[in-house]
Amino acid sequence: MKNLGGSYGFIDLFWKGMLLAEQKSLGRDLGKAHSQAIDYIQSLQREGRSDEVPRYVIISDFARIALHDLDEGESVTFPLADFYKNINLFAFIPGYKQHKLEHEDPINLQAVEIMGDLHDALEAGGYSGHELERLLVRILFCLFAEDTGIFERNSFQLFLENHTNPDGSDLGPQIAQFFQTLNKPKENRQKNLLEELAELPYVNGELFAESLGFAAFDADMRNRLLACTRFDWSRISPAVFGALFQAVMEPKERRQIGAHYTSERDILKVIGPLFLDNLKVALNRAGNDDNKLLKLQRQLAEIRLLDPACGCGNFLVVSYRELRLLELEILRRRLRKQKVHDVGAILMLDVDQMYGIEIEEWPVRIAEVAMWLMDHQMNQQLSEEFGEYFVRLPLRSSPHIHHGNALTTDWNDVLPSTECTHVLGNPPFTGKRFRSKDQSAEMALVWNGVRGNTKLDYVTC
Numbered sequence: 001m002k003n004l005g006g007s008y009g010f011i012d013l014f015w016k017g018m019l020l021a022e023q024k025s026l027g028r029d030l031g032k033a034h035s036q037a038i039d040y041i042q043s044l045q046r047e048g049r050s051d052e053v054p055r056y057v058i059i060s061d062f063a064r065i066a067l068h069d070l071d072e073g074e075s076v077t078f079p080l081a082d083f084y085k086n087i088n089l090f091a092f093i094p095g096y097k098q099h100k101l102e103h104e105d106p107i108n109l110q111a112v113e114i115m116g117d118l119h120d121a122l123e124a125g126g127y128s129g130h131e132l133e134r135l136l137v138r139i140l141f142c143l144f145a146e147d148t149g150i151f152e153r154n155s156f157q158l159f160l161e162n163h164t165n166p167d168g169s170d171l172g173p174q175i176a177q178f179f180q181t182l183n184k185p186k187e188n189r190q191k192n193l194l195e196e197l198a199e200l201p202y203v204n205g206e207l208f209a210e211s212l213g214f215a216a217f218d219a220d221m222r223n224r225l226l227a228c229t230r231f232d233w234s235r236i237s238p239a240v241f242g243a244l245f246q247a248v249m250e251p252k253e254r255r256q257i258g259a260h261y262t263s264e265r266d267i268l269k270v271i272g273p274l275f276l277d278n279l280k281v282a283l284n285r286a287g288n289d290d291n292k293l294l295k296l297q298r299q300l301a302e303i304r305l306l307d308p309a310c311g312c313g314n315f316l317v318v319s320y321r322e323l324r325l326l327e328l329e330i331l332r333r334r335l336r337k338q339k340v341h342d343v344g345a346i347l348m349l350d351v352d353q354m355y356g357i358e359i360e361e362w363p364v365r366i367a368e369v370a371m372w373l374m375d376h377q378m379n380q381q382l383s384e385e386f387g388e389y390f391v392r393l394p395l396r397s398s399p400h401i402h403h404g405n406a407l408t409t410d411w412n413d414v415l416p417s418t419e420c421t422h423v424l425g426n427p428p429f430t431g432k433r434f435r436s437k438d439q440s441a442e443m444a445l446v447w448n449g450v451r452g453n454t455k456l457d458y459v460t461c
Ligand SMILES: C[S@@+](CC[C@H](N)C(=O)[O-])C[C@H]1O[C@@H](n2cnc3c(N)ncnc32)[C@H](O)[C@@H]1O
Pocket: 260, 261, 262, 307, 308, 309, 310, 311, 312, 313, 314, 315, 357, 358, 359, 360, 363, 404, 405, 406, 407, 425, 426, 427, 428
């Protein structure tokens, strides 16, 4: 890399887009090492390689270590002897640390664009409908998984790079084998499996259960998939996962993510008065009283939410996150910075407290995956604060997202009314003139002869 003076600059470690490290001998000037690092970054920008600019810079002289987060503009310096106390700051290296979530972040558009490219290429090759939706949900899960510590970092990318032909000819069956492995408990896997596959966790949760036809890839499609793997998916919030996926599936919507989805801001306006505000008041009242805090934590664990027209599950996903954040605060107060051996054992909330009904199939699948990803993100936050790294794998409990028509399904079959604590959501509004015959028939069934009901909106059901 040429610096401003035209000579070549060297750096001890450079991990594109992620980390740059410069190590000096004991007692040498850390400031000098810092300038060298910044010089290197500026050279990258000058050479039009902005996508390679790292987010983190680590400088050390064997006595002190400094970590700079360039995205957040935050820096810490501490003696090397205190490294163990600060280990959490380096959780980004194995992929255990998430970026801060920015709902309206332009990064979402970038994600849609690269994933949209892959979608279009597959569709143009004749792979479409249910199989295409399923394949893309699985790929999206793997992309998140390798960037957020569910898999070893970059394991999906490395598998594709090292074990598929550059012309894409064997990519379909290879990727199918990757998915099959995720669907099998480790003890049931073949002994002679490739090391990269043998190391994968068992995911379960139906996501990888169905066997899909092989998609035929070519060199260009393989390149597009590899481009997806190079994007940093830990920057995408699972709260926008549904909207993002819809934009990928429907090319016309690529520039307006969330056109049909309730924004996070509006969801918070609903769930605040519905249950969240009261819970926050209860938390304030509980102070640091362990009995009261435990009681409140148990109360949170009894909440059962039902969204009868849940789409990709945004109401459920955002509600779950908010409830988990409250639980985290309860645990902070109860445990007072103690490290915990079994992080999972102190948790009471789980995704199976969330219930939904949705008439279309693919949003049902997205809702499930988005809930798992949100759960994972909250587990990471918990791990960071209380000790051992905790991943809930295999996925044993699922959110209960029922694929069906909310007006012909008995909601008691989805969630008994005696257990349901709140019904929420943004159901479809459809006036008389815009209703299909089926919708009118559903309305007649629900209103059961009540006079004047045909003038009402579909949403009243
Ligand atoms: C306005 S969207 C809201 C989706 C989601 N709750 C949100 O706010 O992002 C309404 C959803 O209801 C679904 N829907 C429409 N009619 C339905 C019915 N009869 N039963 C169940 N879901 C239905 C649609 O497919 C759509 O996903």
